[in-house]
Amino acid sequence: MSTIQKIRVQDVHKSFGKKRVLNGVTFDVPAGESLVIIGGSGTGKSVTLKCILGLMKPEQGTIEIDGEAMTGAPKAQRAALRRKIGMLFQGGALFDSLTVWENVAFALTEGRGKARAEAKPVALEKLAMVGLDEQVAALYPSELSGGMQKRVALARAIAASPDILFFDEPTTGLDPIMADVINDLIAASVKRLGATAVSITHDMASARKIATNIAMLHEGRIVWHGPVGDIDHSGNEYVDQFVHGRAEGPIKMQVRAL
Numbered sequence: 001m002s003t004i005q006k007i008r009v010q011d012v013h014k015s016f017g018k019k020r021v022l023n024g025v026t027f028d029v030p031a032g033e034s035l036v037i038i039g040g041s042g043t044g045k046s047v048t049l050k051c052i053l054g055l056m057k058p059e060q061g062t063i064e065i066d067g068e069a070m071t072g073a074p075k076a077q078r079a080a081l082r083r084k085i086g087m088l089f090q091g092g093a094l095f096d097s098l099t100v101w102e103n104v105a106f107a108l109t110e111g112r113g114k115a116r117a118e119a120k121p122v123a124l125e126k127l128a129m130v131g132l133d134e135q136v137a138a139l140y141p142s143e144l145s146g147g148m149q150k151r152v153a154l155a156r157a158i159a160a161s162p163d164i165l166f167f168d169e170p171t172t173g174l175d176p177i178m179a180d181v182i183n184d185l186i187a188a189s190v191k192r193l194g195a196t197a198v199s200i201t202h203d204m205a206s207a208r209k210i211a212t213n214i215a216m217l218h219e220g221r222i223v224w225h226g227p228v229g230d231i232d233h234s235g236n237e238y239v240d241q242f243v244h245g246r247a248e249g250p251i252k253m254q255v256r257a258l
């Protein structure tokens with residue numbers, strides 16, 4: 001096959017001690033696709049993202065970004081590949097000691113050596129894209145609501161206009177209406193940048209809104225991968241149980257009394 005995938009994950013294995021989390025994860029993300037990885041708690045969605053970002057090293061398997069190896073690459077190469085990716089972390093992960101605009105500019109001043117004066121207008125432009133004005137830009141994250149903090153985190157993820165975006169549980173902790181606003185902003189930002197996106201979520205409403213494709217992770221493998229439009233008639237019992245949130249089915253949740 002000659003096409004270079006934007007992201008290529010092949011046969012990735014990752015364990016912690018005796019606990020095997022990823023057991024041969026394989027998927028491709030072609031340019032322009034928005035892939036959402038779904039799966040139960042603790043199935044290894046975050047571990048998968050960390051492996052792609054080169055922050056965790058799989059014991060086996062390969063990961064490529066734009067045809068370049070992330071796995072096994074020297075630290076400087078991994079950092080260079082990571083700079084292609086804008087990331088919205090679970091919980092926002094904003095710096096409390098920096099103002100809103102400084103948080104957004106951080107990816108430009110620290111990661112790419114841009115001067116503050118040059119970075120500020122870019123930060124303000126990205127904040128405007130997510131509906132935040134200059135008054136909000138001067139505030140500190142602690143002065144903002146959860147929904148506004150997510151907007152700031154989104155503005156920071158797109159600050160450097162990356163061609164790859166990662167979203168880790170972007171709607172966690174938000175009410176359904178604010179979650180929908182954030183989903184719309186994510187979908188619009190991905191489209192505007194022409195980016196390739198990978199997101200992980202439990203939230204099916206979010207998955208339906210931001211995905212072009214969905215992959216389901218279960219027991220360390222991708223058990224289904226297809227277009228978002230097929231999610232309600234996937235013919236896959238794991239996907240069916242997850243999408244409908246049924247306690248009964250092939251996915252057994254570990255329920256332990258405390």
Ligand SMILES: Nc1ncnc2c1ncn2[C@@H]1O[C@H](COP(=O)(O)OP(=O)(O)OP(=O)(O)O)[C@@H](O)[C@H]1O
Pocket residue numbers: 016021039040041042043044045046047048202
């Ligand atoms: N650094 C680590 N050291 C040891 N175990 C880890 C580490 N990181 C993750 N794990 C384990 O790997 C498993 C998968 O974790 P991961 O965070 O990827 O799950 P997840 O699918 O993202 O779950 P959730 O949806 O609840 O966030 C968990 O059992 C977790 O305890």
